[in-house]
Amino acid sequence: MMIVHRTNVGVLKFDDSALQVLESYRQLQPTSKEAGGILLGRHLENEKDLIVDEVTVPQPEDRRSRFNFFRSFAHQNIARQRWVDAQKTCAYIGLWHTHPEPDPTPSATDVRDWKRALLKHSYHGDNLYFVIVGQRVIKVWEGDRSGAIAACEVVVR
Numbered sequence: 001m002m003i004v005h006r007t008n009v010g011v012l013k014f015d016d017s018a019l020q021v022l023e024s025y026r027q028l029q030p031t032s033k034e035a036g037g038i039l040l041g042r043h044l045e046n047e048k049d050l051i052v053d054e055v056t057v058p059q060p061e062d063r064r065s066r067f068n069f070f071r072s073f074a075h076q077n078i079a080r081q082r083w084v085d086a087q088k089t090c091a092y093i094g095l096w097h098t099h100p101e102p103d104p105t106p107s108a109t110d111v112r113d114w115k116r117a118l119l120k121h122s123y124h125g126d127n128l129y130f131v132i133v134g135q136r137v138i139k140v141w142e143g144d145r146s147g148a149i150a151a152c153e154v155v156v157r
Helices: 016-024 074-085 108-120
Strands: 002-005 011-014 036-043 050-055 091-098 127-133 138-144 149-151 153-156
Touching: 002 138, 011 016, 016 050, 016 127, 036 074, 050 091, 074 091, 091 108, 108 127, 108 138, 108 149, 138 153
Parallel strands: 011 050, 091 127
Antiparallel strands: 002 011, 002 153, 036 050, 036 091, 127 138, 138 149
């Protein structure tokens, strides 16, 4: 299980199956392309914790190369369908993608995309989470509705 300490209160927990999907897309080979998707999960009632139950995987409409990933609208369609199927309990929690480096750092493009998501996307709560899966380490950033972004502490158990 992966646990992310949120900035103010509570934690963001990744279900083991969601974590396994993220890890399966690590760019370990010289020909591995970047991958990405969105984080789907639950805001726990009466608690400050969030659970990532599922992550979308690369879709045929996405554009992928060694150093770039363009997420298509297919991911939003999946999120909307999950929202309906789960009777409005499966929420959009953030975005994820991979980097071909052991210890990932966000690019200027990443930060620009994250700020756009924070300011323009529709989501519940005050925060979105941004995951970069590196070859060795997974890192998470938390952003708020003002567009501020901060790194989070990640614990893998």
